Amino acid sequence: MPSTKKVVVIGGSYAGVAAAMRLNTALGLQENVDLTLITKEDHFQHNLGSFRALVEPSFAEKLFIPYSKIFTSTNGKIVQGTVIAIHPNNVVLAGGSNVPFDYLIIATGSSYPSRRTPLSSPSKSSKDTRTEGIAELQEIATAIKEAKSVLVVGGGPVGIEIAGEVATDYPEKKVTLVHASTTLMNGPYSDKFKARLLSTLQQRKVNVVLGERVEGLQSFFPDPTHKGWHLGATSVKTNTGREITAEVILLATGNSSFNSHLVRSLSEDLIDARGQLKVRPTFQLDNDAFPHIFAAGDVTNADNKLAYLAKPQAEIAADNIAKLIKSGPDANLATYKPSTSVFAVVAIGRSGGVAQILGVWGDWVVKMLKSKDLFVKRYWAELGLAKEFPQ
Template sequence: MTRGLTTPEYGNSLWIPYNTVTWLQHPQITIRQSTIDYITDKYVMFEDGDNLGFDYLIVALGVGRHAPIGVGAETRDEFEIMLRETHANIKAAQSVTVVGAGAVGIELAADVKEVFPDKYVRLVHSREQVLAGPFSVTLRQRVEQALVQMGVEVVLGQRVVKQRQISDDKDNLETAQLGGQISIANDMNCNRSARLPELTSAAVTNAELTLANGERLQSDWTVQCLGAQTRPILQLASKGLTGSDGIRVRGTMQVDDIRYPHIYACGDACSHSAVKLAGVAMHNGFVAARNIARCVLMGGPRAADTLLEQSPDFPAKILLLLGRSHCAMQVGDVLWDEERARQFVFEDMGLAQCVNALSLTSVPIATSPFDHPPSPK
């Protein structure tokens, strides 16, 4: 998504309507576009007051991010307008500040600097090194060095404690540091935005940032990339089933409570791994779907319990694309050199591979739920 903000032509290709996916047009498949209010063990309650009962459920809602990284658009037109407006704001700015040096913040700062090399780009992070997670110091240093080489100013060990928009008082936006997170003070609908952070923008023009050391920074365009949020929609009797890292699941992708063997969660919505990866999310979906098929064929979750497939633990890995000129990759404990990593770098950032893996342009080949699914690459 970061490259879509700096290169709208690429960003437009990220919107893939369900009605263009051949196999989703099957008469036994129904697609409903709606906002979920909450989920019980028997039905899904929609925001409009309607509900949908189920025998089996897969929760695959991902995680929420504030716009413009998170997408709140409901139509292609809305999506393309958001891209154009964000790109115009970036293009008009002389200085750009990205707050948060996780993977998203790193790639966004690099993309902005590459597309607009004459802009002053700054990356601010509260920790002493970029990138959280189980990754080596060497990887973090390599990423920081690449950013500096590109011309990005990297400010480490300084938390943003206040943000103030310094133009147009009637639209004044202030943020305050609370419990390690930035809270946005002009939210018109806190309850809805808690479920849908995509509806609230984390970007602002012409802002003044105050750091923990008292230093003040001015920026023409500022965006906060402070991590993702889980969606608090499960209303089950199980305490602690949903935490800050997602829904707790077993290896079968069933939620971790024996009272709800018919409810599954997969992908970024669940807490199955320390690092949220697209390939792992797709594999989770294979496992969850195949286990539900087993349950249906065997007469229910209890009858199929001993035959359910377990999702393996995958090594933590990350591939960071720092513009088109640099990349950094680690798989497990092994740091790959850039030449080796480049075999996994594509001009479209792997979009075509994802489209093919999800059979978005073809009809998938039917297999038995008792065969093994493909492993993520």
């Protein structure tokens, strides 16, 4: 009788969930295969929609989706815990327990300023339970509702979406967005797209300050990966001497680190200069010693850090593991080709935003694609819970 193959996925966000569900489809009914998803939380958080909860507290309940239908077969299970080390054939959890594996997918993502709060990146809560995560979002929403002025630091997609959301729902508030670059949205986006973002924010009465950096943030955020919001009337200055007063300051300054440190016990050479895991086009770690260990999503050096790219990456990794289990080490593995096109859909309030999809599009297209419900129904359905979606 063949030995049981143990497949483990670390991480319960976009890439990890996509990998686990693909493995369930490919291997869930196969005998002698055990599937395990290890995650710190008891829920999947739809981070892409978290900024809506900053102005609509009840929306928070739609963002935290149970993992109950990830595995539909008896050979799959979810382990809630924190991985503290990865070894060639087992992972170690906080508390000392070991989880053995024959194949592993690392989908640990990245950390952002405000890992404790939902205000960066696209809005990640550090709370390990759904109840705590909802309460945290609603607490911040109350503070924003009571404030007369809000400062958003960072002009990437998250900062733009937060500023646009607050300005749209609270037009009487003074909303300021400060971005260190001279244009919004760092990256390979068109000048037309960036200009349209700026004009749309300004139409929503957001005061956009470009090419300046807020100084002294360390005093408000001594550990921004723990807490990325500040409440209470205060005044800050930019590097040009501009003074900005605000009652709420929200950090939205992007990735601060990639959660790749767990592989140091395997090899330091697996981590590149940016802190990303080096992977091959098959999503195997870029080291001949570990053909059974894969990685996908933000933690890798494979592509841009976008949620919609995490799913195809994770599915290729899962498919390749299924091929190795079924056909052995000589299996013909699938490879990933990074997209040569640049797409972005940035919501600026409920009624629209700006998209770059084979051209630049405005409010009508973005409302149809994203801003109306921010994909929440889609993700409840993808996790097998369409009927349980909270109305």
